[in-house]
Structure formats: structure tokens, C-alpha cells
Amino acid sequence: MSDGFKGLTLLLSSLLLAWTLTGPAMNYGGIWELRVHPHRNVEVHLSNTTILIGTLSRSWDGDFTLHTTDGIRQFSREKIRFMSIPFNEELAKKRNESFFYSWRSFFPAAVVLSIYTSFLLYSFKFLRRWDSKVD
Numbered sequence: 001m002s003d004g005f006k007g008l009t010l011l012l013s014s015l016l017l018a019w020t021l022t023g024p025a026m027n028y029g030g031i032w033e034l035r036v037h038p039h040r041n042v043e044v045h046l047s048n049t050t051i052l053i054g055t056l057s058r059s060w061d062g063d064f065t066l067h068t069t070d071g072i073r074q075f076s077r078e079k080i081r082f083m084s085i086p087f088n089e090e091l092a093k094k095r096n097e098s099f100f101y102s103w104r105s106f107f108p109a110a111v112v113l114s115i116y117t118s119f120l121l122y123s124f125k126f127l128r129r130w131d132s133k134v135d
Contacts, residue, residue: 007126014119018112025108031058033105042066043084046075056083 038057044066045051054068064080066073094101 004126007123010119010123010126014116014123017119018116021112022109025112027062029105029108031060031062032108033102034058035060036104037102038067039085040088041086044075045081045083047079047081056085 034057038055040055041053042056043051043053044056044064052066052068052073054066054073057065057067059065059074063074063076066075
């Protein structure tokens with residue numbers, strides 16, 4: 001197998017990897033962040049005109065979990081008409097003090113990006129070697 005073919009295969013594989021995994025990684029990061037730092041006093045309006053108020057987090061499968069005084073309610077995104085999340089000044093100060101307060105939200109995407117970058121650099125090694133042989 002020639003170096004040019006290896007390099008091109010790695011380059012295309014890394015692009016495909018980044019294209020397919022970045023979205024799910026961002027979604028996973030959002031779920032992880034909301035599990036650690038749930039929103040309090042959220043008003044959720046469901047499609048059946050039910051209004052619920054409680055602490056909002058997410059389960060690992062992507063469904064929303066609302067802890068109310070009546071118990072725990074779990075529902076999918078399709079069942080939500082809209083949500084109202086009140087502004088929390090204390091939480092806003094914590095987030096503004098440090099960029100890394102919400103590190104869980106971008107960590108999975110950073111891992112995908114680092115894997116993509118390593119594949120990309122490795123593929124350029126083969127392409128440069130192939131290019132020098134062609135000359």
C-alpha cells in the first residue's frame with residue numbers, strides 16, 4: 001500500500017470521524033453538564049398543557065428529568081412545548097469567574113477534536129512522504 005493511499009485514507013477517515021462524532025459528543029457533554037449542575041425552579045410546559053415546576057436535569061439517554069415536590073417526572077424533548085429557566089445570579093457569577101466551571105460541556109467534543117487532529121497530523125506525515133517520493 002503506497003504512502004499516498006495511506007495518507008489519503010487516514011485523512012478521509014479523520015474527516016468522517018469528526019463529522020459523525022462531534023454532534024453526539026456535544027450532546028453528551030450537555031447531558032453530563034446538566035446532570036452535575038441541574039437548573040432549579042424550572043417551569044416546564046408539556047404538550048398536554050400540564051405545567052410542572054422543579055429541578056431539571058437529564059438522563060444519559062437524553063430524556064429530561066424533573067424533580068418536583070410530587071416526585072420525579074421523566075419526559076422526552078418532543079413532549080415539551082417550552083421551558084422557562086429563571087436567571088440565577090449566583091450561578092452566573094461562578095460561570096463568569098472560571099471558564100472551566102462548565103468543563104463537562106465541552107470535554108467530550110475536545111476529546112473528539114484531539115483524536116481528529118492526531119489522525120490529521122498522522123495522515124499528513126504519509127502525504128508528505130509520498131509527495132517527496134513523487135518529486
